[in-house]
Amino acid sequence: MRFDAVIIGGGYAGCTVAGILSDAGLKVCVVSEGLSLAVSGSKTPYAAQAALQKHGVTVLRGDRAMGAKVQDGRVLGVETRNLGSGTILEADFFILATGKFFSRGLLSDKEHIWEPVFGADVEYSSDRTTWYDEDFSAPQPFMDFGVKTDASARVLVDGKALENLYAAGDIVAKGCKEANVTKLIEDYARRDK
């Protein structure tokens, strides 16, 4: 299945980017893990889905990106749990918007934190005692952890940016937040049209 853009994650970041890109006339697919899109409220998720579908967005609910096909610094496609390994979601570019820990955009064990779909570089320290502040109401370091990007919001894997993979929303490390993915993708969309 081929799209202009595949967005992994149906939360606020994923839905927002999907809206902008579909508005710009791109053929967009959103892979969202929950039974409904991951925006809060009892009706909002369905309203958001209806709006996106009206713009021609393909929404794959209850599905999860399992892995990616990467070649020469470019993402060629993404496999999902429901479509199985035989079907690849191909696109010109991809947006990683899977959120942090709660949404399983980042996974962790006692010493490691990793991003499971692309194996992106994650900003964190392996010393678990630095992940938190003893004061619950103080800013918590783990809330700043996330994938590293370059200045154009492209995701780094082993220190090098993948050419056509962007990160958006909570999954982005705090240190990389200045890279404004929305604007960049908007520009990208216009240029492409």
Add this chain to the structure above:
Amino acid sequence: MTSKEYDVIIVGGGITGAATARDCALRGLSTLLIERGDICDGASGRNHGLLHSGARYAVTDREGAEECIRENRILRRIASNCVEPTEGLFISLPEDGLDYQANFIAKCREAGIDAQAIDPAEALRLEPAINPRIIGAVKVPDASVDPFRLVDAHILDAQRHGADIKKFTAVASLVKEGGRVVGVKTAAGEVIRSREVVLAAGIWTAGLAREAGVNIGMMPSKGALVIFGHRIANMVINRCRKPANADILVPGDVVSVLGTTSDKVPIETCDDMRATPAEVDLLLREGEQLVPSLAHTRIIRAYAGVRPLVVADPAGDGRNVSRGIVLLDHEERDGVPGLITITGGKLTTSRLMAEMATDLVCKKVGSSAVCRTADLPLPGSEGRKPSFEDPFVERAAIGRHGTEVSRMDFGKGGEILCECEHVTRAEIAYAVEHFGVRNISDLRRHTRIGMGTCQGSFCIRSVATALAEILSPDPRSAAKLSDEFVSQYRQERWKGITPVLWGDTLREAEYMQKVNGNEI
């Protein structure tokens, strides 16, 4: 300011003090229990919740084992509402060998503990979660006990037999006249007189005694524990080897508790006990040998308590020091009449400790009243168990408080506020009225509110508001109080979450942060 003279003042509101107060009150002594914080705030609220069969001590401490099995049987009877008769297994792994097991069974039987070797396959059928590599298993009469409930029941019974309970009142010093201890002086300067003072303050006993010129060699031995998010096994799972770290997994209500460690710690640290990430790592490494699935079971939190061990030799790690009951008659021992210390021991043997202390008090004050605590059921344990006949909203409360639920007004407060533990507004009102609950930590100890699997993520705001409304009639100050309770609760829970902050626990922590920041 001077108040009335009591026959006996008991310092410390843990299980030892509470049981002693109950015994003294039942024997007709005028009794005051004084506690600096809330009852059950020390080691009594920070342990495994294990009612020992004595099997763990059978090989190393015959006397302790015999005490345990006797008291185990008594508590099943008098505290049926606090005890869940889960039974226990002692499992042997290939590296443990079976020699220890043979000796273990023989020693258990000598101590009067019914230890039955069972086939490893049968053990795995009973408890599928245990390590499949086991080569042997022994069934013993261990059980699970809710320590909060047990202490509360003693406090209630003491009160109902005339004892006074003074919480949130620190003892600054013991009052001495002509070499005799004649009472206590509170931090607020109040002098309360009594014929005898019993120190039952756990690890804090030594400091109080020192004030009166009495030296008790005590060693704080820290034990860390980890709580898992569901019942992994229905029996107490022990390792059949010389007692070591992390070799007991105890089911309690809907969770499982793994412990423990044993490390000598400085006395100054005892007021702020917390489990460290290193202790958690050690517990998991060892615990996974017992039950491999612990490696990927959701962890709720970690905590730590301090065993009040009495030592001759202050060196060593605490595991070789006697955990037996220590009753000190300071008149005989130190020439300081009017002062008695009861310490050491275990949660399981607390009733016996109380009996021994009260016997001595009676001897000193010239009473010949006999101990009845082994026969009289505790409040709540008069036989009522929850059943499907009971209204849904009352069932959990019946499980916790037994016959005491007759004092709760479900007609007015039948709304469930804590959904994990099914705590209603009626139960909160009961806890305020009968246990003098002043804040949300007290409420947690007396109702299990926020102790369930959500750890207050969903319910704490409504619980805090309900408690604040009961405590404060003015809506504006109630709102402020509610805010304070929420942050107090979150901070207290956070202390136990940080040492286990990875995997699912980290997922929940992110969620909690967002709830706290009103993002969700």
